[in-house]
Amino acid sequence: MATAPDLQSLKVDYKRNPMLPWPFQIRRVKHETEDTFTIELQPSGDLEEFTFQPGQFNMVYVYGVGEIPISISGDPANPRTLVHTTRAVGSVTKAMDKMRRGDILGIRGPYGTPWPIDHANGQDVVFVAGGIGLAPLRPVLYEVVAQRERYGKVVLLYGTRTPSDVLFRQELENWRARFDLEIYVTVDRAMSGWRGNVGVVTNLISRAPFDPRNTMAFVCGPEVMMRFTTMELHKRGVDNEHIFVSMERNMKCAIGLCGHCQFGSVFVCKDGPVFRYSQIKDMLVKWEI
Amino acid sequence: MEDLKKILTEHPFFKGLDEEHFALIVGCASNVRIDAGKMILREGEEANHFYLIRSGKVTLQLMTPNKGPVIIETLDEGDILGWSWLVPPYTWHFDAKALELTRMIALDGKCLRNKCENDHHLGYELLKRFADIMMKRLESTRLQLLDIYGDRS
């Protein structure tokens, strides 16, 4: 028989009620691409700072419209500014897209597991991003760049749809200009003005400059892209234990109570979204799990 | 020539090829240098070579009447360009253009395919290697077809 936790020992602390959003004020909305925007927020009310670990996400609530999970795309070293980058595709993100400086959003979080960048000390670090999957990786890129000396080679392989879909263009340019970062961008299709790579992001893996036996890989993008990416990384000699992926599932609560984000036996919201590839490898190839 | 041989020996494409066949290949090889912006091969032209890219960047592209050239894929250092020399009617199906100054080793396909007809062992060895490249390109193309990043199409 299941034994119940000691009910009396659990105190209701309404400030820590994980179901209540905190008000955050919009400071800036920046359109990254035709359908993707970055929103910068600052805490309002009696919350002053918002700390998080790279890879974590928030539940973002638009008054009367709804609430959805969005990964945090800002710099963890700047807890006074909360940054989210998302595509305007559903009712909540479309409503966000119409909001302006000064408007209030509700935020719950941060939730979920972070990218285990601490484990990459002294190793090469490879980031593989697909599409909007670059957004949840940006905080860990900031962190790695800030503590560049802790790592060996640092490589970002980023694939997206077309040249006009490239996110964080200015930042990528700045990083590309550094001698200690290897930034490769590829697109699925391009017209003749594009001087960069054309082809899927997995094509970049075989030639990327890193030592597969001493590498941690962080992968984020559509599930199909992550499956093929991990396959290529594995072919290159990266151990499955050293590959981390970030999963997406339907979420209503983000705290393991609503059941929606189950993926086999794990809850993507509290056991993920970042998983060691070996942990979920078998489930990724099962249909409709 | 010694320089060419060294490069070919080290290239994974030729790995495991026996001495005799390898000598044949080296005999068909020559250095090529293409300036940025110059066409390497054009759709419809006779396909008599394949290329091993040593440095630079090459675009495979297709002309469309209303959009101009669409880039299908880019190839870089270490990639193999061209397999139409292997399959009748031996004409190129795409355009290839050097995006940057590109250095390549050109292999005479016309000479090789005659040799392959006479020596099926060599033919099989080469086909196996091209099959691998074709499979990878096909897999990439399938992923591109999925259009996994967008829903605007």
Added chain:
Amino acid sequence: MKNFIFERAELDNLVETLKRRGFKVIGPTVRDSAIIYDELTDANDLPIGWTDEQTNGTYRLKRRDDAAVFAWTVGPQSWKKFLFPPIQKIFATHRSTKGLDFPNSKKQAPQESPPIKYAFFGVRSCELNAIAIQDKVFLGGPFIDPLYQRKRTGVFIVAINCNQAGGTCFCASMNTGPKATTGFDLALTEILSDKHHYFVVEAGTELGEDILKNVKCTKATEENLATIKNITEQTVTQMSRSLDTANLKNILYQSSEHPRWERTASLCLTCTNCTMVCPTCFCATVEDVTDLAGKQADRIRKWDSCFTLDFSYIHGGSVRTSTKARYRQWMTHKLASWVDQFGTFGCVGCGRCITWCPVGIDITEEARAIRENQP
């Protein structure tokens, strides 16, 4: 163990005592041709002289020729509806000229009326286990559900040991009944012979014992306890269904492509009945609604079901589009992944999902078919 007996007439007194102590007494009562759970005015509201007949897809109430109070098993409802209501407001946000007012923007905790003190009267062993399972889900952490916690804290539980098995029961094989072993304040066993109608009561807590002070009791004898033992054994014997749990988790994990899923999917209507009647199912969705003036937006939590297409929707489509995938998710969750998540099965053998399935799908039969036909 503290066991007593009291006469049938004293049952009224027990309900009355709980009410006097400030509890809202919830118990079984007959309504709309079913035994459901609702507030009891007095013990006369109990389903006296009723029983139920249950089998796959069938539930019927029947009159008994005696005045037994608890001679039936479980109906369509479970206690879940009081601790985890089907529709519940999570919070409200207000909009005024000053902007938006979130619950968390206030310095002080909002005034809340004191929680209702429930006494659950007539909780069967499977139900006790179901409550304990939901306690783990909602209170086991890392995050605590404050809404559940508020309702759950201080619930007084009067258990009832089953003296007959229902047509779809299989608690014995799940090790969750038919006799209550823990998690109650009082546990009753109803004994009805030709001449004597009485209850044996076991006090599980000090509060339970205290409540009993207002009920005319005598110490239970060895003979009384032997009678209970007999009743329990008889009830187990009556149970026609069973679910073999040995190595079940691994069997199900290895059977994600078992042909049985397709066969069951061809019957399943994805009507969600099984998840609605299940006393452990905890999935919920949220809805955000505004008043017409747009001055208040409420966030409402509602029961949800893994059988709906919407349940697994992520941008671009649903993950589980086929009925096969949704049935497999439900059953594999109950009998396999639940174990990894919460250290217990998500099934207590109450049989509701079998009774209330409109096409009569039987989870015990499904588990057996998969077990017996392993590659």
